[in-house]
Amino acid sequence: MATENKDRPLTIAVDAMGGDKGPSEVLAGCAEAIRRGLTAELAVFGREDELEAGKNHSELAGHPISYIHAEDVIKMDDKPSRVLRRSKGTSMWQAIGHVKEGHADGIVSCGNTGALMAISRMQLKMIPGVDRPAASALWPSMNGHAVVLDVGANVEVTAEQLVQFAIMGEAYCRALMETDRPRVGLLNVGEEDLKGSTLIKNAAKILREADPEMNFTGFVEGDDISRGEVDVVVTDGFTGNVALKTAEGTARMIGDWVKEALTANLLSKAGAALMMPSLKRLKARMDPASVNGAPLLGLNGLVVKSHGGSTAEGFASALMKTEKLAKKPFIEPIAKTVAKVTKRAENVEVEELTQAAAE
């Protein structure tokens, strides 16, 4: 990154455009983050008139913020091919460029994920030794949260890429959760060494033999995620995306059922009124806004994706997370570990892959 040895305050670039709720929600999110104690300077990119209309928050007036006009916007449904051809005037391109040029330590956007990935790769490049970026999710568990990756950027992966995901997830977890030796698990259909695909078994073998410093605990199953068995769950983007959306769907369905139970009749409404404080705690636990914001891992710069439909509260959480990550650089450690492990992995013997299990 070009941001080393900088003599300016910590700065975060904000792409204010491209989210479902528009720049006024993003600016309300910036105000909320400042209320929560954000100290980083902000560089907000978007259409001048729309930024002007949204910046009437007292918190924004008292904080070091620069507003930078960008004529164009990348839309949620813009195709990746089109994005790369005509993205230069957009708020997203300019905000990422701000990081590239060393004026900011990270960038947050709630715009089109594919575009964010493509433009970030083009401008910031990958960490040397990392093949592809991975998308991560912070997953609620019985004892906190687990980092799960990849959750959708790579539907087909190699064993080596799973190893890279493990290294990136470990570094991210260490920066975010202040755990020294995060427990890392590979998502599988059983915990026994014999189970699972050749791909998964090869990845486990490489991790065990080429990265003995990692606290790799072996295979974990789907229900171990919410049980909090490990801090980092490694999987391919197909499985991770399906698992994440399945969990979200399940949580939403049960949430609806609980709501229905609480409001079924007068008696249950009276009951719900009595338990309001503990229901509030339940609601907060199930609120996705509190964990909003996920870095695109593997890029040679800090790029944080906020949910497209983020509320101001959600965007504030993403901003707070970006500030925290910007203060604890984890990109350099990833590069070092990947280089070391890749070299050692040359001597690990892995099985040939088959296209599908024969009889």
Next chain:
Amino acid sequence: MATENKDRPLTIAVDAMGGDKGPSEVLAGCAEAIRRGLTAELAVFGREDELEAGKNHSELAGHPISYIHAEDVIKMDDKPSRVLRRSKGTSMWQAIGHVKEGHADGIVSCGNTGALMAISRMQLKMIPGVDRPAASALWPSMNGHAVVLDVGANVEVTAEQLVQFAIMGEAYCRALMETDRPRVGLLNVGEEDLKGSTLIKNAAKILREADPEMNFTGFVEGDDISRGEVDVVVTDGFTGNVALKTAEGTARMIGDWVKEALTANLLSKAGAALMMPSLKRLKARMDPASVNGAPLLGLNGLVVKSHGGSTAEGFASALMKTEKLAKKPFIEPIAKTVAKVTKRAENVEVEELTQAAAE
């Protein structure tokens, strides 16, 4: 199946051994099923002394049941290789043999899944044209249930196998849910035709072109399962198993949180007392026992797996389901459709598979 043109009453074979809770729980489950209206005759296999000790239920005394002694038991942790060598004297082997010999229309067991699969394949064989058996799950959704398969029997599959899963799931759903034209979806990371792996895209192409009679709605995402978007969700056993366990883990975690909210203090306990009836409904909705029992699809005979830890209530549900399925044969239709679709699929052009997505 050898059961066609039979001149005996509908009969279900029960493997009473091998579950976590032992044969007395299985027999209590038989009694509960009879209480719920089961009419099929039962043939119960297990150790004579243990069956004797467990059959003191009034419902059992008034129902046509035969008890057949089997000396041996397959344990939960028996390895598949060992199972095939020494299974002949076991209750599981004998109960499946009862179906093979035409004395029963189906068999239920809460024993070792791998053994049940292996012994069933050995004795009953596969439906002609079906490569491998699939495990299915009945998944709660906003408007009922969806059949999801495979949930763990095949960690690596071909496009042709996914097509077979779709045909089997469709036939099973039709028999179980009395829907004429079940909506069938392929689990993917997005609903657009361009998304997903080559394998998934090939399977979709074959389904569209070679089975136009199927109500195939295209791709569905993880959260569409609980949303009830389709009646049958088709996926490989790796993804399906991870998704199922992740959903179970999420449901368990939220269930614990809800319980905590209901019992946090005196006020919330008083509130919970007021809403007891609607909470009971919520509990019933979240109770896995109500959907217990899943047929192993693709076998040339009806084999239903009950959960290893089934309670009497859960085992009764599995028995009721087996009776329902035995009355509406779906194996013949699977064989016919697979033969037809396989022939037509020869003319469908599919893409070559790559081992992992290159840049």
